[in-house]
Structures are given as C-alpha cells and as structure tokens.
Amino acid sequence: MELNTKFMIETFFDALAGIPVTLKLTLITLLVSAPIAFFMALGKIEKRKIAGKLISGYVSFIRGTPVVLQILFLYSLLPTLLNYLVKDVLGLSFNVFQLDTILYAYIVFVLNTTAVLSEVFRSALLTVGHGQMETALTIGMTKRQAYIRIIIPQAVVSALPNICNATIGLLKSTSLAFMMSVQDVTAIAKVKAAYGYNYIEAYLDICFVYIVLCSAIQLVFKLIERYACAYKKSSRTKGGALYARNKEYI
Amino acid sequence: MLEIKNIYKAFGNNEVLKGVSLKVEKGDVVVILGPSGSGKTTLLRSIDFLEKADAGEIIFDDIHAEFARISKKTISQIRKKTAFVFQNYNLFHNKTALQNVTEGLIIARKLPKEKAIEIGKRALDKVGLSERYDYYPSQLSGGQQQRVGIARAIAVNPDIILFDEPTSALDPELIGEVLGVMKELAKEGTTMIVVTHEMHFAQDVANRVVFMDGGRVVEEGTPDEMFSRPKEERTRQFLRRILPDFDYVI
Ligand SMILES: Nc1ncnc2c1ncn2[C@@H]1O[C@H](COP(=O)(O)OP(=O)(O)OP(=O)(O)O)[C@@H](O)[C@H]1O
Ligand SMILES: [Mg+2]
Numbered sequence: 001m002e003l004n005t006k007f008m009i010e011t012f013f014d015a016l017a018g019i020p021v022t023l024k025l026t027l028i029t030l031l032v033s034a035p036i037a038f039f040m041a042l043g044k045i046e047k048r049k050i051a052g053k054l055i056s057g058y059v060s061f062i063r064g065t066p067v068v069l070q071i072l073f074l075y076s077l078l079p080t081l082l083n084y085l086v087k088d089v090l091g092l093s094f095n096v097f098q099l100d101t102i103l104y105a106y107i108v109f110v111l112n113t114t115a116v117l118s119e120v121f122r123s124a125l126l127t128v129g130h131g132q133m134e135t136a137l138t139i140g141m142t143k144r145q146a147y148i149r150i151i152i153p154q155a156v157v158s159a160l161p162n163i164c165n166a167t168i169g170l171l172k173s174t175s176l177a178f179m180m181s182v183q184d185v186t187a188i189a190k191v192k193a194a195y196g197y198n199y200i201e202a203y204l205d206i207c208f209v210y211i212v213l214c215s216a217i218q219l220v221f222k223l224i225e226r227y228a229c230a231y232k233k234s235s236r237t238k239g240g241a242l243y244a245r246n247k248e249y250i
Numbered sequence: 251m252l253e254i255k256n257i258y259k260a261f262g263n264n265e266v267l268k269g270v271s272l273k274v275e276k277g278d279v280v281v282i283l284g285p286s287g288s289g290k291t292t293l294l295r296s297i298d299f300l301e302k303a304d305a306g307e308i309i310f311d312d313i314h315a316e317f318a319r320i321s322k323k324t325i326s327q328i329r330k331k332t333a334f335v336f337q338n339y340n341l342f343h344n345k346t347a348l349q350n351v352t353e354g355l356i357i358a359r360k361l362p363k364e365k366a367i368e369i370g371k372r373a374l375d376k377v378g379l380s381e382r383y384d385y386y387p388s389q390l391s392g393g394q395q396q397r398v399g400i401a402r403a404i405a406v407n408p409d410i411i412l413f414d415e416p417t418s419a420l421d422p423e424l425i426g427e428v429l430g431v432m433k434e435l436a437k438e439g440t441t442m443i444v445v446t447h448e449m450h451f452a453q454d455v456a457n458r459v460v461f462m463d464g465g466r467v468v469e470e471g472t473p474d475e476m477f478s479r480p481k482e483e484r485t486r487q488f489l490r491r492i493l494p495d496f497d498y499v500i
Contacts, residue, residue: 135342136354139353139402140354149357150342150345153344
C-alpha cells in the first residue's frame with residue numbers, strides 16, 4: 001500500500017480550515033459548562049439535599065452513557081421535539097429544521113462537559129479542606145467571602161490539571177460533531193477522503209491536527225499553572241505544599 | 251466575662267458534651283485537660299459555633315443567648331469577640347503570613363488596608379516573625395505557621411482566644427517557641443482558654459485548670475489544687491498516666 005502524499009498534504013491544509021470550528025466548539029462549551037458545573041459542585045458540597053440528588057443523578061446518567069449514543073439520541077429526538085414545541089405549543093411559524101446543527105453539538109457537549117467539570121470542581125473544592133473555611137468563619141468572614149477569597153482560588157489551582165484533561169477530552173470528542181454535519185476538522189477530512197477512498201491519508205491528517213491542538217492546550221495549561229501556583233512555587237522542601245495540603249486529611 | 255451554662259452536644263447517638271459549664275473572667279488563663287475523646291475540642295468549637303450545640307446558654311458580656319436558638323447576628327457578634335487557634339494551624343495557603351493576619355481585618359472588620367497592614371506587622375513582630383511577612387505557609391515551619399496562627403488571632407484584638415492543642419501537631423523542638431509566645435500573651439493579661447497536654451504550661455501559666463472526662467467537667471481548681479491535691483480519683487488516674495512523676499498529697 002502506498003500513501004498518496006499529494007492528497008495527504010492538500011487535505012491537511014483543507015482540514016486546517018476546520019480548526020476554528022473545532023476550537024469554537026471546545027471554547028464555547030467550556031465557557032458555558034464551567035459556571036454551571038461550578039454551582040453544581042457547590043450545591044453538592046453544601047449538602048443541598050434535593051439539588052444534590054438531582055445533580056448526582058444527572059452526572060451518573062451522563063457518565064454512564066456513551067457520547068455517541070447521546071448524539072444519536074439528541075440528534076434524532078431534539079429537532080422533532082423542538083419542532084413540536086415551536087409549531088404546536090407556541091404556534092410560531094419558525095422552521096426548526098433550518099437551525100444550524102452546531103446548536104445540537106453544543107447541547108451534547110455542554111451536557112457532557114458540565115457533568116465532567118462538576119466532579120472536577122467538587123473534588124478540587126474538597127482538597128482545600130474544611131479547616132480554612134472554619135478559620136475564615138472564626139475571623140468573622142462570611143461563607144461567601146471565604147469561598148471567593150480563600151477556597152475558590154486554591155480550588156481552581158488544584159483543579160487545573162483536571163480541567164486540562166477535561167478540555168483535551170472535550171476537544172477530542174468534538175470530532176464526533178461530524179455526525180451532526182458540523183464542518184469541523186474531522187468532517188472536512190472525511191468528506192475529502194470519500195472522493196477517492198483515501199481514508200488512511202485523511203485519518204492521518206486528522207490525527208496530526210488533533211495532536212498539535214492537544215499539545216497546544218497542554219502548553220497553555222502549563223503556562224497558566226506556572227503563573228497560578230506562585231504560592232506553592234518556592235516550597236521550602238520539594239513537595240512541601242503538597243504535604244501541607246494533604247495533611248488536612250489526617 | 252464569658253459563661254457557658256449546661257452545654258449539651260451529641261453527634262448522632264454519641265453524646266459528647268453532657269452539661270458542661272464554664273466561667274471565664276477577664277484575664278483568666280483556663281487550661282482544659284482531659285483524655286482523648288472527652289469533648290474538649292467539641293466544647294471549644296461550640297463556643298465559636300463551629301459545632302452547633304444542642305442545648306445550653308452562652309453569656310458573653312451583655313450578650314445572653316441559648317445555643318439551640320441563636321441568631322446569625324449573635325453568632326457574628328460573639329465571633330467578633332473571640333479568636334481561635336487551631337491544632338493544625340489552618341492558615342490560608344494562598345495568602346502570605348501578613349495577608350493571613352490582615353485578611354480578617356480588611357474583609358471582615360472593614361479596616362482600611364494601611365491600618366490593617368500596620369496592625370498585622372505588629373502582630374507578626376510580636377510572635378517573632380518580623381522576617382517572614384511575605385512567606386507563604388508552605389515556606390514556613392510548623393512552629394512558624396502556628397505563630398502566624400496566633401498573630402492572626404491577636405490581630406483582631408479579641409476579648410478571648412481559644413486554643414485547641416496548639417502545639418500537638420508540632421515537632422518537640424518547635425513546641426517551645428509557640429508556648430513562649432502564649433506565655434507572653436498570658437503575662438500581658440490576654441484572656442484565654444487553652445486545651446493542651448503540656449502540663450508545664452498548665453502548671454506555670456494557668457490560673458485555673460479544668461479536668462474533663464466523658465463529656466463532663468470532673469473537677470476544676472487552681473493549678474496547685476489540681477496538680478497537688480486533686481479530689482477526684484479520675485483526675486488522679488489521668489495525671490498519673492500523663493505525669494510519670496506525679497505525686498499528690500493525700
Ligand atoms: N464531627 C464529628 N462527628 C461525629 N463525631 C464527632 C465529631 N467530632 C467529634 N466527634 C466525637 O466526639 C467525641 C469527642 O471528641 P473531641 O474531639 O471533642 O474530643 P477531645 O477531648 O478534643 O479529644 P482529643 O484529646 O483526642 O483531641 C469523640 O468521641 C469523637 O469521636
Ligand atoms: Mg481535641
């Protein structure tokens with residue numbers, strides 16, 4: 001078997017045109033999911049009974065079903081459902097089937113990323129330890145002030161590696177958007193490949209684009225971490241901060 | 251100045267405080283002794299409302315309240331009059347030594363920043379940390395961290411400071427520096443309640459010693475009475491175990 005290098009190079013540059021869509025899917029999903037996930041994590045930690053149950057149910061449902069399945073479900077169910085809502089319930093003449101399908105992609109990815117991030121935030125908030133919250137209360141701060149000034153800044157720092165993982169996971173799963181006819185990197189390359197059955201070349205191209213994107217994300221997070229960890233950077237001993245942090249569990 | 255009457259607290263079925271009463275006058279240094287699990291920590295935490303006591307009264311100067319029906323406003327009033335020093339320091343990891351001390355002043359007490367920094371530096375000077383203003387907790391030894399904890403407590407100029415085993419997480423060679431600071435505070439007339447296993451501190455610094463066991467106050471008196479002529483057999487047993495050369499006058 002021989003690779004069609006000319007096709008491969010051409011398709012590579014064509015696929016690059018899909019990067020903005022891929023990045024847009026990733027970024028907007030993150031921006032929408034993160035705040036929702038944060039309040040879900042908080043709701044669970046502050047032991048809001050009913051809310052906590054609902055959130056747990058939601059998280060296990062999302063985590064217990066394959067993304068592909070969620071896409072298949074939503075993509076075949078949601079348009080019809082929306083159409084029914086708009087036409088029969090609201091009585092509008094708006095054509096739901098004209099909506100950009102990227103909307104469905106956003107819905108699926110937001111649902112997933114929110115579930116993932118809510119767990120990430122929850123465990124991050126827990127690593128800060130209850131002791132610092134108590135201290136804040138004894139010196140007269142309100143719970144809200146303690147969260148904003150003490151707990152959250154530390155939680156965000158300790159969550160960074162997991163947020164990075166979640167972002168990379170999300171970016172990779174956006175490749176499934178082709179199932180909803182969204183023209184991202186994967187979709188563009190696949191369409192090209194279909195003309196002359198050059199699938200292997202196209203897949204290698206896709207592979208390469210994602211590797212570059214994921215490496216870039218890791219780099220960005222490394223830089224953020226370096227900046228955000230100023231308060232742990234110059235520990236007296238190696239791993240000193242980590243030790244101090246874990247101590248609260250003893 | 252501070253009086254606790256008949257405080258009760260249970261965790262589920264486990265009754266931890268079974269009607270403890272305690273009276274503290276201005277300038278008193280009250281040391282609470284007792285075996286592990288006797289409810290010492292729970293008592294201190296209840297006074298600062300870190301635990302919600304089930305019954306009992308608290309009288310603090312002109313504030314008179316019942317634990318079971320206490321308002322947020324009263325809690326915040328009493329917290330403003332008290333400070334808490336924790337066994338495991340509980341410093342804010344994302345703040346420097348100085349910020350740890352000034353945080354409560356600026357955020358909770360709304361002092362202007364310059365004023366807070368001035369007070370904060372004075373408090374840190376007092377505990378011998380003039381060289382460590384800008385160090386993060388992870389860069390400080392346990393003894394230094396606990397001294398920051400004490401500086402944070404004295405900075406808010408509380409009427410009373412509650413110490414929960416402030417030296418028991420420290421290496422033996424670091425205990426002295428913390429006890430030294432506490433002795434200094436006692437000499438200046440600071441009112442304190444100290445839970446500790448440091449018998450020398452109790453003997454030298456306390457003007458009252460309270461012995462707790464099984465959620466009750468078994469016996470209380472001056473250090474002299476308690477260490478040389480304890481009346482109760484349980485007190486003697488405890489002292490014999492903890493002071494190998496304990497020898498009481500019958
Ligand atoms: N948050 C909690 N939930 C359930 N039980 C608790 C809790 N905190 C304390 N207890 C229980 O209350 C009892 C008294 O605990 P407390 O910490 O007040 O004892 P202590 O006298 O401070 O002991 P030590 O000298 O070991 O610190 C123990 O039996 C403990 O298991
Ligand atoms: Mg204790």
